[in-house]
C-alpha cells in the first residue's frame with residue numbers, strides 16, 4: 001500500500017523496523033529512496049521536531065561513500081521522516097545472524113569502511129553515538145572488497161542525538177545499546193567521538209568472535225562490565241589485530257585511536273589476513289553471566305529470550321524493567337547513570353571468556369578446580385547482581401528525574417575531536 005510522505009515522496013513497501021520508526025522503500029523526484037518514518041510519539045513532540053529541523057545542516061551535509069546520506073527531512077502534519085539513499089543489501093546484524101562469525105579479512109574490511117565513514121562524520125563535528133551492526137548496511141550491488149566483503153555504510157547518523165532531547169534524556173541518563181556503550185557514557189560523561197571508536201571496536205570483536213566482549217545477562221551488569229572488566233583475548237587472533245582492538249576498547253577515551261587512524265591501521269593488516277578462516281572460538285562460558293545476572297531475577301524483565309552462547313538479540317532486554325520494546329529490534333533505551341560507588345567493586349570476572357575450540361568446558365572433570373575458583377568470584381558477582389537489579393529499580397523510578405543536572409545545557413554532546 002503506497003502512502004505519500006510530504007509532497008515529494010511516496011512510500012511503497014516496508015523495508016524494516018527499528019526503535020525510532022519504520023523504514024520504507026520509497027520513490028522521490030530523483031528515483032528510489034529509503035524513507036525512515038519516525039514513530040508518532042516522536043513526530044508529535046514539538047521540541048523534537050524543532051531539533052530535527054535544527055539538525056538539518058549536519059545530517060544533510062554528510063556525504064561519504066561509507067555513510068548513508070540523508071537527502072531530505074520531511075515534516076508534514078504527523079509525519080516526520082528522513083529521506084535517505086537506498087542501500088540495496090542487508091544490514092550487518094542480519095549477516096552476522098546468518099554467518100555467526102566472519103573471516104578476519106572480511107570483518108576488518110567492513111570495520112575499516114565504517115571507520116572511514118566515522119572519520120568523515122567526526123571531521124564534520126557529528127558523533128554517531130549508536131554504532132552497532134544494525135546500523136551498518138552492506139551494499140550488495142557494488143563490487144566486492146577484500147575477503148569478498150561488501151561495501152559497508154554507516155546509517156542512523158544523528159538519530160540517537162535527535163531522540164536524546166533534554167526532555168527525554170538528561171546528562172544523568174544513558175541512551176544507546178548496552179553492549180556497545182563506552183565506559184565514559186556509563187559514568188555520565190558527555191559522548192565524544194571516541195565513544196564511536198569504542199563501539200566500533202566492540203563490533204569488530206563481535207564479527208570475529210560471534211559475541212560482544214561485555215554483553216550477556218542483565219543490562220545493568222553489561223554496563224558495569226564496560227567500566228570494570230578487561231576484554232578477554234580471542235584465541236587465535238593475530239597479535240597486531242588484537243592490539244588494535246585492545247587499544248580501541250581502552251577505558252580511557254584519550255587512549256583510543258581516531259577514526260582515520262583506525263581505518264588505515266586496519267587496512268594495513270588486510271594483506272596478512274587474506275585467506276584466514278573465521279576464528280575457531282567456542283561459545284563463551286555463559287555460566288558466569290547467568291549466575292551474575294541472577295538467572296532470571298524477578299526484577300529483570302526479559303521480554304525477549306536470551307539464548308545461550310551470546311546469540312541473543314542486542315538490546316532486546318529493556319533497561320527499564322517493565323518497559324516494552326517498540327519493536328523486536330528495540331535498542332534505544334535509557335536509564336539513570338549509575339553513581340561511582342554503585343559501579344565500584346562491580347561484577348569482576350563476569351566478562352565473557354572465549355575458549356579456543358575444544359578447550360574443556362567449565363564444569364568438566366578437568367576443569368573442576370577452575371570452576372571452584374570461579375564460584376568464589378561469583379560470590380562477588382552475586383553482590384554485583386543486587387546492584388544490577390538496583391540499577392533497574394532506579395531506572396524504573398527515575399522517569400522525570402526532577403533534580404537531574406543537564407551539564408552542557410543540551411542534554412547531549414559533542415565536539416568532534418576525542
Ligand SMILES: Nc1ncnc2c1ncn2[C@@H]1O[C@H](COP(=O)(O)OP(=O)(O)OP(=O)(O)O)[C@@H](O)[C@H]1O
Nearest residue numbers: 015016017018019020023034085086087091134331
Ligand atoms: N537506507 C536504507 N536502505 C535500505 N534499507 C534500509 C536503510 N535504512 C534502514 N534500512 C532497513 O531498515 C531496517 C530498520 O532500520 P532502522 O534504522 O529503523 O532500525 P535499526 O537500526 O535496525 O534499529 P534501531 O533504530 O532500533 O537502532 C534495517 O535493518 C535495514 O534493513
